Amino acid sequence: MTRAWGLSTMFLLCGALLAAGVFVRGTPVVAAVLLLAFVLLAGMHSPLVFPRSISAREAERRSAVDGRPIVFWRSGCKYCIRLRIRLGRDAGRLHWVDIWRDADGAAAVRAANDGNETVPTVVVAGRPHVSPDPRWVREQLSRSV
Incomplete structure (x- = not known):
């Protein structure tokens, strides 16, 4: 914290x-x-600035139910801030996991990024995407339930 x-x-x-x-x-x-x-x-x-952060396990559970992407982020990351701002109101519909507050989230990001904690990492349907374009994230969000 x-x-x-x-x-x-x-x-x-x-x-x-x-x-x-x-x-x-x-x-x-x-x-x-x-x-x-x-x-x-x-x-x-x-x-x-970010929507309320939840644990990685809770984000995975919620994403399995509603199909919404999971965003792994950390404070101070300019790319995370860019993603958050460019998503606007849609950002609140995503599941946000702060990797500095959640060890499981940090481990998931390291597993997806060859041991690096590169954020934002957006997981859509179980597949990680590193620093995706905000327009792409918005499209994925519109495809969810």
């Missing part, structure tokens, strides 16, 4: 320190803009 929030925490701390330094130098507007930028970066890299 700590690992998932690590990058967001780092962005908040660095942003606060940088904004404080700029504020002390007498430019409060620039300090506010910098702080806002770092807060946005922290939010984009936090688990809050």
Whole structure:
């Protein structure tokens, strides 16, 4: 759990320190803009941006029932963020597994990627697809039950 929030925490701390330094130098507007930028970066890299993460076993069970794809992801991954943003509202219909919170999910990703934890890995009908195009993922989602 700590690992998932690590990058967001780092962005908040660095942003606060940088904004404080700029504020002390007498430019409060620039300090506010910098702080806002770092807060946005922290939010984009936090688990809050993604739909609620579930365990790999629960995702497999749900996917077997409804046919929806499973997305293995981790916070701080720019490709995961890109996928999430480009999917928009459809992202909530997928089964999301945070590999930093779920050891089984991390193991599944390593098994699919020659021992590497390459994300996003999207599993459709039991077949893993590494960093697929968001349009393709949306098509797979529309084919599910």
